[in-house]
Amino acid sequence: MARSAHEGWHLRHWAAFLSLPAPSLCGSMAAWWTDLGPSFVLQNASTGLLTYSLCHSNNTPIYPQDPPIALRTTYAPKNGTSLAATGWYDRIGSTWASVFYQNNNDDIVNAVYKCDNRTGLYEPQDSNVISDRSGTPNPHTNTGLSVTLLGEQEGYRVFYHDRAKALQSLQFKATDGWSYGDPVSGNTNRSSMEIHSMFSGVRNVTVVTPRDAKNMETARLNVDSTYFIETFPTPLRGGLNNTSASNRTSFPYDSSATPSFELEAWDGDPKAIGIAIDTDLTRHIFYIGTDRAVHWIAAFVSARVEGGFRAQAGQNTEVWPLADEPNSDFTIASHIESSSIRLYYVSGGRIIETKYRDGNWDSATPVETSNTTVIIEEGAGTGNTGLTTGAKAGIGVGVSVGALLIGAAAAAFWILRGKKATSPDEETTTAVDTAAAAGPPMSQAGSQDATSFRADVARTGSGLNGDKWDAEVKDTPITPPPRELESPKTASELPEANDRNELPTKHHVPELP
Template sequence: MAKSKLSLHQGRLLQWALLVMLLPTPTLCGSMAAWWTDIGPSFAMQNASTGLITYSLCHSNNTPLYPVDPPLTFDTTYAPKNGTSLAATGWFDKTTTWASLFYQNNNDDIVNAIYTCDFKTGRYMHQDSLVISDRAGTPAPHAQTGLSVTLLGEQEGYRVFFQDRSRALQSLKFTQVESWSYGGPVSTNTHRSGMAISSMFSGVRNVTVVTPRDEANMEVTRLNIDGAWHISTFPTPLSGRNITNLSNATSFPYDNSTTPSFTLDAWSGNPKALGIAIDTLLTRHVFYMGTDGYPREVASFVVANGGSEGPAESAWRAQPKQATEFWPRAADGGDADFAIASDIGESVIRLYYFVDEVNEGGRRLVEARYRNGNWDPAAPLQTANVTAAATAGDGTGNGEAGQSVEGGSGGLSTGAQAGIGVGVAVGVLLLGAALGWWVLRWRKGKAGKKVDEEGAAGGSSGGDAPGSEGSAADGTRVDSGMSQALWETDVKDTVISSEPRELDSPDPKTELPESGDRNELPTNKNVPELP
């Protein structure tokens, strides 16, 4: 009997030990990644003790829910090396959320893993994994390379950025025609003080990649309309006006003829992370964590120069440091790790990092929000008890796990999911919102015509509004998430002059969503290409 009790006790101790191993370590912080989809930001982090990559609930709406009891971990075919850099992107395809994760394995290969979201549980389901750094001509990645990914759209695909063993900045590319291939050098400069990389896409052939240069400067590499990567530095500029990825220079000397207009405050040259965000005015914001543990920002603005060449871009300059209410000190001190997610269509930025919560007795992961031109006070990232939530509801274990809406729980309704599918997935700039509304009106007009015809034949029944494919008891239109009142006042009598082409559904796993054809939108809106 005593032996049986001892075995039971040992079993429980083992369960608790395993649970503690899976929880985020209180003293170490693994690599972080954040990205934005049409339902809001997502967050992932490697547990520094176990090497497992944890993530926020994949159906979190607007605010990530990051479970800790227990955490959710990505299934991986290739185990991530401990301390790997992380990069991720994703999209919503009218039905579910997809995530595309990039990391290094224990052989220092770069791996891409694809996942889809199970909206009933909030868990990502593994679809495919493959090594992408073994493509012909690709230089071997540096063992501690940074990683960054940019999603350009259905036709242009991905660009993944990394450093090779000489610390030159390299790229891998994915298109639906060619799949993964070597994308060529981005910057042949090998004089780099740090390995952090951040990148952002803002239009056709408008990709910006930022890296550390040295203890006083950053390097900015930008894909231009001529197809070349143009290289610059700040605050100290380079000597020469047309330095590109094709330049022979390997040292990229500075122009020391003038004194820079500002310095990078609390900059060591070797941060654990960098972040870049671009807003609807095409302002480029670069973030880093200072040596004092507080976030810093520099920015470059688009301005009208009054000349025949149209708008130009201002020089980079430091932005005001925020009060600790908005940017609290990082728990890991100087050069601490962080992740950033942004939505170019709404000029929204989210910043994630760990802070010391004195009243809570430990570290807390916080989210700092930038919206409407201002920062909101940083707030702890909400957590969710996945075990409890998954067994709630119908008693079968199929309950929804902690779905979130702003300011509470409850998640996305079936109607909201359907409404997001076309309207928001297409909308990456102002054109997106207009196109989504146009398609929605056409579908309602087409469905209304069908119902009217059935009604004339005696086949119509029920009290649904014209064009409805079913209404919920609270008046919400199930097919679009639109309320009955909005249908009656704004939509049902709208006349569509011509039928637009039906949008196709996205193709399987590695193919990118057709409705996210973001690379074409800036051209349609006549956004000028910047030099």
């Protein structure tokens, strides 16, 4: 019996995986948080394929290995590409993922996927090269990548290195589509190409990168749309315009300053760096050092004033097992509202998860390979009884109108055909199954613009409190979620009154000094 093209694709790629221990071949990684909890994607260092955790797992990622599953891509990712990803959970109960990588031409590609809640597999919706927009500096051949999801109006910011190693940005706005954003840091003296970024409300974005064998660099978005450049432990020389507007390629240190601490086991060349921001607006930075241990730095806020970054106490190996390699790759997912942080990296040949919540670290556990916490019904919501107003941001994702119309037409055709061919008792089941199986096909690859379809994304899992959002927005009150899902819970239907809210406005959360 002939197999479908879809089945054939999976069989070919599963065969490539069967003899490969995927975690030990782990390349770059990326993670994000939605209302279902964290998810991650990683590149298999041998095949170059982008494998991922099941998209319908609840609270804890499930990463199949027998066999692994891989994203279907229009543009093949280059082996060794940096990865960035974000995602959201929409108001009709669908999980979406937006993944960024470099292809073999060194272009930056954005691929958008929608979850099939029955199987846990992502189905491709759209894929575009986004670094070909007018005025965009060419990406470095080994650029780092990071993405931050700001909300419905402000959309995405994607951070990357240009050919000179200066830090640049691309942006997607619902009204304009993809375009070149702004320069972030003109510094070209960098020891490594890793990037990570985090958004904490009101366009307050921090981007962190390695600087050299003793220091890191942060670029923080100001209310005037420029980025303020800082380094630590050694500060930059004062009296200079250390911002993205300075048009300089070098930012000298303050040679008279004595660093208050040292970056332990740091040589300036990690395979990854990560940042998370909690409810109190504390900025947490992580890296895995030359000693294979996780290291943690934080800048705490007191009376609305942020102190400088300081090294934090390490954890024992039950909490932070040693990574399998020095300077090991890892990925981080965080949830602002619950101050939850998850770290994922390879230890003992397996991907492990370590959790920070309520101010404490839990012992690390291996990421499960079989799914015991899935959404049972298509269109189901989260296990939470509701969401804070601030969790309901939206974003246009650039899915082709044509693709959705074709998908809808196909679904309708098969539903009608199924009704004619089945008995009354079988009609409902057959219609649901065939409609889901006939999901929207890939659109033609091409430029993404302001006319692209805007998916109704109700919830990003950003965790921003309601008082950080536009006070003019009216919404039906709903019960806030617990700080953390302590055990798997059956998903519930989304309230029908969950309309999207506007992006937060700057008069609610002032910029930190």
